Amino acid sequence: MDFFDRFAVPHPSFLIYASMVGIGLTMLAIVVGITYFKKWGYLWREWITTVDHKRIGIMYLLSALLMLFRGGVDGIMMRYQLSMPENTFLDSQHYNEVFTTHGVVMILFMAMPFIIFFFNYLVPLQIGARDVAFPRLNALSFWLFFMGMGLFNISFIVGGSPDAGWTSYFPLAGNEFSTSVGTNYYMIAIQIAGIGTLMTGINFITTILKMRAPGMTLMKMPMFTWSAFIANVIIVFAFPVLTVLLAMGTMDRLFGTNFFTTDNGGMDMLWANLFWVWGHPEVYILILPAFGLYSEIIPTFARRNLYGYTSMVASMVIISLLSFFVWAHHFFTMGQGPLANSIFSISTMAIAVPTGVKIFNWLFTLWKGKIEFTTPMLYSVLFIPLFTLGGVTGVMLAMSAADYQYHNTMFLVAHFHNVIIPGVVYAMLAGLTFYWPKIFGFMLNERLGKWTAWTLSIGFVLAFIPMYITGLDGQARRMYTYSESTGFSLLNMVSFVGAAIMAIAFVLLVYNIYYSIRYSPRNIGSDPWDARSLEWATHTPVPEYNFAITPQVASTQAFWDSKKNGHELFKGDIEKIHMPNNSGLPFIMSCIFFVFGFAMIFSIWPLAIITLIGILACMTYRSFEKDHGRYISVEEIKETEKRLRGAKNEGR
Amino acid sequence: MKELFPIKQVMGFAFSLVLTVVALLVYFTDMSYTVGMTVLLVTAFVQAGLQVVVFMHAGETKDKGSIYLNIYYALLIALVTIFGTLLVLVWDM
Amino acid sequence: MKVDNSLPLEYSTEENNLKILGFWIFIGAEIMLFATLFTAYFTLVNRTGNGPTGAEIFEITPVLIETILLLTSSFTIGLGIHAMRLNKKKATMGFFIVTLILGLAFLGVEIYEFTHYVHVGAGLQVSAFTAALLTTLGTHGLHVTLGLFWGFFILLQIKKRGLTPETANKSFIFSLYWHFLDIIWIFIFSFIYLKGMM
Numbered sequence: 049m050d051f052f053d054r055f056a057v058p059h060p061s062f063l064i065y066a067s068m069v070g071i072g073l074t075m076l077a078i079v080v081g082i083t084y085f086k087k088w089g090y091l092w093r094e095w096i097t098t099v100d101h102k103r104i105g106i107m108y109l110l111s112a113l114l115m116l117f118r119g120g121v122d123g124i125m126m127r128y129q130l131s132m133p134e135n136t137f138l139d140s141q142h143y144n145e146v147f148t149t150h151g152v153v154m155i156l157f158m159a160m161p162f163i164i165f166f167f168n169y170l171v172p173l174q175i176g177a178r179d180v181a182f183p184r185l186n187a188l189s190f191w192l193f194f195m196g197m198g199l200f201n202i203s204f205i206v207g208g209s210p211d212a213g214w215t216s217y218f219p220l221a222g223n224e225f226s227t228s229v230g231t232n233y234y235m236i237a238i239q240i241a242g243i244g245t246l247m248t249g250i251n252f253i254t255t256i257l258k259m260r261a262p263g264m265t266l267m268k269m270p271m272f273t274w275s276a277f278i279a280n281v282i283i284v285f286a287f288p289v290l291t292v293l294l295a296m297g298t299m300d301r302l303f304g305t306n307f308f309t310t311d312n313g314g315m316d317m318l319w320a321n322l323f324w325v326w327g328h329p330e331v332y333i334l335i336l337p338a339f340g341l342y343s344e345i346i347p348t349f350a351r352r353n354l355y356g357y358t359s360m361v362a363s364m365v366i367i368s369l370l371s372f373f374v375w376a377h378h379f380f381t382m383g384q385g386p387l388a389n390s391i392f393s394i395s396t397m398a399i400a401v402p403t404g405v406k407i408f409n410w411l412f413t414l415w416k417g418k419i420e421f422t423t424p425m426l427y428s429v430l431f432i433p434l435f436t437l438g439g440v441t442g443v444m445l446a447m448s449a450a451d452y453q454y455h456n457t458m459f460l461v462a463h464f465h466n467v468i469i470p471g472v473v474y475a476m477l478a479g480l481t482f483y484w485p486k487i488f489g490f491m492l493n494e495r496l497g498k499w500t501a502w503t504l505s506i507g508f509v510l511a512f513i514p515m516y517i518t519g520l521d522g523q524a525r526r527m528y529t530y531s532e533s534t535g536f537s538l539l540n541m542v543s544f545v546g547a548a549i550m551a552i553a554f555v556l557l558v559y560n561i562y563y564s565i566r567y568s569p570r571n572i573g574s575d576p577w578d579a580r581s582l583e584w585a586t587h588t589p590v591p592e593y594n595f596a597i598t599p600q601v602a603s604t605q606a607f608w609d610s611k612k613n614g615h616e617l618f619k620g621d622i623e624k625i626h627m628p629n630n631s632g633l634p635f636i637m638s639c640i641f642f643v644f645g646f647a648m649i650f651s652i653w654p655l656a657i658i659t660l661i662g663i664l665a666c667m668t669y670r671s672f673e674k675d676h677g678r679y680i681s682v683e684e685i686k687e688t689e690k691r692l693r694g695a696k697n698e699g700r
Numbered sequence: 701m702k703e704l705f706p707i708k709q710v711m712g713f714a715f716s717l718v719l720t721v722v723a724l725l726v727y728f729t730d731m732s733y734t735v736g737m738t739v740l741l742v743t744a745f746v747q748a749g750l751q752v753v754v755f756m757h758a759g760e761t762k763d764k765g766s767i768y769l770n771i772y773y774a775l776l777i778a779l780v781t782i783f784g785t786l787l788v789l790v791w792d793m
Numbered sequence: 794m795k796v797d798n799s800l801p802l803e804y805s806t807e808e809n810n811l812k813i814l815g816f817w818i819f820i821g822a823e824i825m826l827f828a829t830l831f832t833a834y835f836t837l838v839n840r841t842g843n844g845p846t847g848a849e850i851f852e853i854t855p856v857l858i859e860t861i862l863l864l865t866s867s868f869t870i871g872l873g874i875h876a877m878r879l880n881k882k883k884a885t886m887g888f889f890i891v892t893l894i895l896g897l898a899f900l901g902v903e904i905y906e907f908t909h910y911v912h913v914g915a916g917l918q919v920s921a922f923t924a925a926l927l928t929t930l931g932t933h934g935l936h937v938t939l940g941l942f943w944g945f946f947i948l949l950q951i952k953k954r955g956l957t958p959e960t961a962n963k964s965f966i967f968s969l970y971w972h973f974l975d976i977i978w979i980f981i982f983s984f985i986y987l988k989g990m991m
Contacts, residue, residue: 181811246822254815257766284818285777288826296833296928305917305924306842307833313840313921318833321788325781325829372777376788387793664942671946671963704876704884713868720860726987727853736991744983748976755871755972758817761804767817774821778828785832 054650058208058228059141068205097630099183100592104190105168106487111197112162112476115153118201120554122150124547127511131544133532143528144211145204145230151214155330156238157197159468160245162476163337164193167252167276169487173583173590174270176261176599181254183628189244189251191638196241199645203233207650210234213526215323216297218308218316223301232649235298240645242290249283252276261582263601267361270581270604271354275340278364279333282371286329293322302651317382324375332371334468336364338475339406342428345482346410347605348579349425350417356409357604363402370399380448381455389448396446403439407432422577423497427478430505431470438466441516456526459519462512469508477501477557485576489588490568496560504553510546514539580605585617587692593625593680596689622689625680633673637666712754719743719750801878802961809962816966820973827977830929834985837921844920847989850913855906856986859899860978866895867975870968877964882956885964889948892971896941903934926985933981936974943967 057064082088095103125146129138138146168186172179180186203209208228212221221231256277260269269277297319299305306314347354354360376384376392410432419425441463445454454460477500485491515523518536530536574588585607586595597618599606609615644659646652723743726736752758758767787793797805804810838847873888907927910916915923947963954960 181815250815250818250822253818254811257763258811258814281773284822285774285825288822289781289829292826292829292833292932296924299917299924299928303917305928306919306921307837307924309921312842312844312919313837314842314924315789315837315840315921317789318785318836321785321836322829322832325785325832369776372780373784376784382788384788385791385793388787391787668942668946671943672950674959703879704872704881706872706875709868709871709875712871713864716864716868720864720982723983723987724857726991731991733991737988740983740987744979747979751867751972751976751979755867756969757874761810761813763810763814763817766814770818770821771824774824774828778824778831781825781828782832782835785836789836 054229055206057205059145061139061142063142064204071205092632093630096635097187097632099179099187099628099630101168101172101180101183101186102487102590102592104186105165107190107194108161108165108168109480111194112158112165115158115161115197116554119150119153119158120551122146122153124551126150127540127544127547129528130530130540132541133530133534133537135529138528140528141211144213144526145209147526148210148213148216148230148234149200149204152200152210152234152238155214155334156241157200159334159472159476160241161193161197163279163334163472164189164245164248166272166337166341166476166479166483167248167280169483170583171252171255171273171276172259173586173594174273174581175256175259175264176582176595176601177255177259178594178625179628180251181259182251184631184634185247185251187631188634188637189248191634192244192247192641193241195638195642195645196237196239196244199240199642199649200233200237203230203237207233215320215327217323218297218300218319219310221297221301221319222309222316224309229649232298232301235294235301236645236648239291239294239298240641242287242294245283246287246291249280249287252280253284256280261599261601261606264606267358268601268604268606271343271357271360272337272340272581274361275336275343275364278368279336282329282333282336282368285372286326286333289322289326293319293326298648302648317379320379320382321376324378325372328375328378329371332367334472336367338472339364341475341479341482342410342431344579344581345424345428345478346413348482348577349420349422349428350414351420352413352417353605354409355412355415356405359405360409363405366402367399370395370402374399377446377448377451380451393446393448397443400439400443400446407436407439421498422481423492423494423501424478424482426498426501427474427481430501431474431478434470434474434505434508435467438463438470442467454519456524457519458515458523458525461525462515462519465512465515469512474501474504477504482577483583484564485572486574486583486588486590489572490564490570491572491576492564493560493568496556496563500553500556500560503556504550507546507549507551507553511543511550512546514542514546575607578611580608582607582617585610587689589692591688591692593627593685596622596625596685622682622685624682625685626677627680628677629675631675633666633670637663640666708754712750716747716750719747802880802956802958803877803965805958805961809958812962812966813969816969820969823973823977827929827932827980830925830932831980831984834925834929837925838989840921842920842922844923845913845915847922847926847985850910850915851986851990852906852909853986853990855902855909856982859902859906860982862895862899862902863975863978866892866899867972869895870971874965874968877956877961880956882951885956886948886951889944889951889964893941893944893948896937896944896971900934900937900941903930903937906930929985930981933974933977936977940967940970940974944971 082091095107098104125138126143129135129143168180208230210216210230210233212226212231212234216231216234219225256269256273296305296307300307300309306312308314308316308319310316343354343360373395374392376388377396380389421429441459445451445460445463481492481497518539521536523530523534523536572588574586575584582599582601585599597620599617600619602615603609606615606617610617640659640662644656644663647655647659723740725731726739731739752771758764758771803813869888870892873885873892876884876888910923910927917924917927944967947960947967951960951964
């Protein structure tokens with residue numbers, strides 16, 4: 049019986065038992081549903097074994113939306129807990145678990161897959177490629193991410209959630225103060241997902257460098273592809289730091305080493321330091337693709353060329369470098385000397401300059417444009433002032449002396465939500481609405497979309513602006529309650545109302561998807577927004593080979609030129625197309641990784657060793673495997689093209 | 701047989717052995733910390749460059765721009781991370 | 794598959810070119826991986842707690858043997874790639890075998906070194922310094938171990954399938970990996986051992 053004791057939740061409550069039952073029933077319903085409709089074969093052939101970048105992208109999207117829900121519930125619970133002084137909805141332990149998982153889930157399992165969804169779906173289409181450079185690796189990246197996500201999410205029903213904050217600072221995260229397996233989950237689940245992300249980075253850099261359509265020089269790439277390129281460069285150089293950091297944390301927790309302990313020479317501050325060496329670039333990994341999406345949407349609906357292409361690129365390159373020079377601003381109060389703080393303070397302020405350049409470029413693009421207020425445009429226009437507000441408070445926080453006042457207060461919480469929500473989340477929703485017709489063949493309802501955008505923005509302002517005030521008044525973050533005499537009650541109640549309104553926006557989004565699936569017209573053609581870059585030049589739905597003939601490019605907006613200026617995109621005849629084969633290996637290997645991770649978390653060594661051998665066996669198999677891909681014949685392509693063109697003509 | 705041992709690579713190997721011997725002087729002779737570190741930095745980076753250029757053929761294709769940029773970028777960020785961390789945690793300035 | 798015969802086999806197809814560039818980018822990531830380990834090591838090097846310092850436990854002889862072994866193996870794998878480009882299958886395989894044997898010998902000495910450290914009271918759990926030292930060395934050693942398996946698999950494939958664009962590509966990428974491990978060792982040799990014993 050001792051063996052099974054370790055899987056019990058150390059600090060249970062009614063809510064946890066209820067979600068246990070809920071998750072169990074949902075899983076059962078899914079399995080029964082798939083079996084009843086006999087969809088296992090379809091699922092295996094078309095999705096689990098797929099190496100098609102578009103399908104992998106959609107799976108990333110589904111994961112991200114699921115995690116947006118989960119992280120959102122965490123957020124609402126926190127706001128509700130704080131809405132009244134001395135509230136007893138959550139106790140301190142549960143509050144710790146909730147803010148920890150909220151942070152990890154939202155950053156690593158919501159925002160990351162959301163941007164990787166856009167990388168996957170858009171980059172090959174925007175550069176006129178058939179797929180990514182390493183399709184098999186891409187599938188492995190997804191499945192490792194997915195298994196990491198799954199592992200992290202079972203933590204609160206098996207063995208207990210991590211509770212040391214999403215930053216997991218030592219010594220709090222050490223064995224002495226975090227006795228449950230929760231922090232093991234943190235170390236190992238993120239490790240597995242992180243390896244997947246690192247491989248995504250390598251994959252997309254190679255894709256963008258080597259697989260662009262003829263004529264597309266680096267300076268003729270669409271702006272989203274540029275942002276994806278820069279973000280992936282940051283991924284490749286930042287994620288190894290996380291890999292090593294988590295490995296050292298794991299060793300401290302499982303093997304009794306002394307990296308971050310408080311005796312035998314260990315240095316807890318090294319964790320904070322290395323965490324942010326990864327953590328700060330990570331912020332830019334999220335925000336740059338968001339900027340890229342705005343740079344696609346704003347020119348489309350301002351009906352103007354993007355202003356300042358070169359300065360956009362230059363500012364991103366500078367951001368990519370500077371993002372590695374600023375990490376210490378996350379712990380100005382840790383006790384390093386004034387010289388170190390000054391250097392990091394100045395570099396932090398410097399990074400506001402290229403960001404400001406980008407803001408002005410968008411404004412100049414809008415200037416004298418014929419602006420059309422579609423939903424994606426509405427998000428973009430709301431983004432500019434709200435994000436700028438967050439940026440300005442960021443410069444306030446960058447002053448190391450003043451930071452002693454702001455540090456660890458709700459002011460900081462307000463700041464980073466103020467950049468991440470209007471910056472990243474708006475971009476994701478704008479991009480999703482913008483590209484939805486390309487992906488699924490019908491538009492999301494515009495009216496509901498605008499309602500969502502406005503509801504979200506009102507909710508956002510109500511939820512987070514009050515935190516600036518309570519933060520300056522001294523409300524500390526990560527405190528599960530406060531007394532009435534602090535005077536924080538009213539503003540915290542406003543915050544909760546704002547959070548509830550944001551939840552309504554999420555419900556509206558889901559309802560919009562449902563409503564549009566049922567009622568949206570399907571005959572919209574392949575270019576419903578009258579857009580500019582190559583992804584709109586192919587059919588909707590996109591055939592598996594993307595382009596029957598590789599497009600020829602001569603400017604930053606090749607498709608626009610082909611529509612308005614007589615540029616010929618598709619020259620030459622259809623030839624047979626080489627495509628990669630599907631493979632079940634990435635999925636199987638990732639499943640073994642899942643079990644390996646689980647065994648490590650609970651220190652079940654025999655199982656860990658067996659699964660490790662299994663992983664190595666998968667790699668060995670891959671080394672010896674012969675896989676030359678397959679060809680799609682000219683006849684088959686012509687038939688597909690005819691069918692897709694026919695579908696489009698019917699709609700006209 | 702001779703064609704299997706190209707002069708460039710043999711020279712490269714010999715040179716890397718020489719660099720190793722020079723680095724060993726740090727151990728076998730009595731140097732100040734500054735001189736010793738200078739010797740080690742020079743020999744290590746020259747030797748690394750030698751490997752990249754002579755043995756890894758970094759510059760032989762049209763991708764050489766990407767490859768070198770990749771290495772320089774990694775090196776820059778590696779040094780910033782190492783020295784930035786020392787600045788924050790060890791040197792106490 | 795389009796094969797361009799004007800180029801060496803490992804570059805002869807588009808896919809091969811992608812793989813080589815992709816691996817270079819992976820090496821960029823590996824540079825950061827080891828840089829992080831070095832960061833931890835340099836930060837913790839003087840934090841020895843109750844355990845020994847580097848100067849007390851390092852021995853020059855095994856370190857020197859390891860260095861020579863790895864340097865030579867880096868040379869022989871370079872010769873292997875040269876032989877591959879001359880399309881000499883036997884010689885290529887010969888150099889691969891020599892490389893793997895040298896790698897195995899390196900690993901043997903490193904294992905001896907590790908048992909020595911544990912023996913003199915510098916085990917993994919003793920202090921922050923020993924943890925950083927053994928993790929850095931261990932990560933390199935793990936890379937060598939994986940490399941030995943990988944190289945052996947490629948050797949088998951060359952034997953069975955001959956020098957084809959695929960096997961040549963794999964061999965070339967393996968050689969990049971192996972040279973890279975030598976570079977990392979140079980830095981370990983210089984800034985962990987020699988600096989520690991200086």
